[in-house]
Every structure is written in C-alpha cells, then in structure tokens.
Amino acid sequence: MQQILNVITPSPTQDLVSLDDMKQKLFIASSDTTKDFLLQEIITNTSETIAKLCNRVFGYEEVDETFYQLEDGSSQRLYLSRWPVLLTDIKTFTQDGNDLLAAPNWVLEQATGTIYLQSSLGSWYGVIDVDYSGGYQLPDGAPGSLKFATEALIREGYMSWIRSPASFGVRQISHKEARIGYFGPNLFPTTGLPATWQTVQSILNRYIRHWV
Helix, strand or coil, rough: CCEEEEEEEEECCCCCHHHHHHHHHCCCCCCCCCCCHHHHHHHHHHHHHCCCCCCCEEEEHHHEEEEEEECCCCCCCCEEECCCHHHEEEEEEEEEEEEEEEEEEECCCCCCCEECCCCCCCCCCCEEEEEECCEEECCCCCCHHHHHHHHHHHHHHHHHHHHHHHHCCEEEEECCEEEEEEEEECCCCCCCCHHHHHHHHHHHHHHHHCCC
16 A cells, blocks of 8 residues: 655644743743743744654654555555544545445544544545645644653753753844854754653653554
C-alpha cells in the first residue's frame, strides 16, 4: 500500500505549548518580554523535535490523502496520517471514484484515525481518497501528557541557556533601555537530561505514528 498526502489548510502553528503558558510555568511575569525571543525559539525547536520523534504532524489540518496499490485481501484497515479525526471532519471518502461516505460497511476509530472495513469477507482495494481534517488545535488543544513532555524539555533548555547562554549562540545588543536578542550561527540545540528524556520517551510512545 502506498500513500500520498497533500495539505489543503495547514495548521497556523505546530507549537505544542504557548509562550504565555510556558512563561507561567517558568514563573516569568507576563509583562517581562525580555526573554520572549528565546522562549519562543525553544518552544518551536522542541515541538519540531517531538513531532519528528513521533513521525507525525500534530497540528489540526485539512488534507487530501490517497491510498493506492492496495492488494486484495491485504488489509481491512486504513490509517489516516492526521489524527484524532471526527467523523464529521471527513468531507469526502471515495473508492475508485465511488462515494463511500454513506456506505454502511466501515467505521472510524476517531482517537487513532483508523478506518475499519467491517466486512469479514473483503478488504480495501483500488484507489481510495479521503479529504478530511485531523490533529489537535494547537497549542491549547494538545493533550496534557504531550504538553507535560514538551514543557519538561523546554524547561531544561531554558535553564541550560540561563547557565551558559554563549553555548547556544545567543547574543544581545543593548542601547539605553532597549535590548535586542538574536541567535548566532550556532544551531540551537534541544537539551535534556537522560532521565528527562527517558520519561519523555515513555510518554511519546503512545503518540508515535508507525508505518504499516
């Protein structure tokens, strides 16, 4: 089975936590914007790293996904690439051009984005196309455990910068009361103690997309 996915409406952000929430967790006053550039960079970098580790996109997007080269008898399941998926978020569902939305022989597992063919004698075949929206409304809609894992890594990344900002390639220019922060040529690292990563990985295991 092969898949092609085209994004129709991308998520406005892939950040798993918001800047305001992270500032509260770090006990930084909302009126203090001196570290906003740094925190936002850590949030985005960490969120991208987690998405890559989980082999998926978390943000809620409308996509068109096509399944083809389906061998007869090979599978009664289709795994959508964006999930969770509500039944009402499936706009079109066709098999070789024939509408399946009203067909009674399939069911959607919303939490995992899995479409099951209920017939015990058949399997998916032909070219199947699904236009749907799936994922989380980020950052507020991210699951609590996913937020916790992200925040743990962000917290350690931030504290590492506090201890040694030069190692992150961060520079600041000050003029009177104004301060401008920027990143030097060094790549911004994602940090974390081994014990933290072990905890994070145990959380992420339930969010990983496995190729089938």
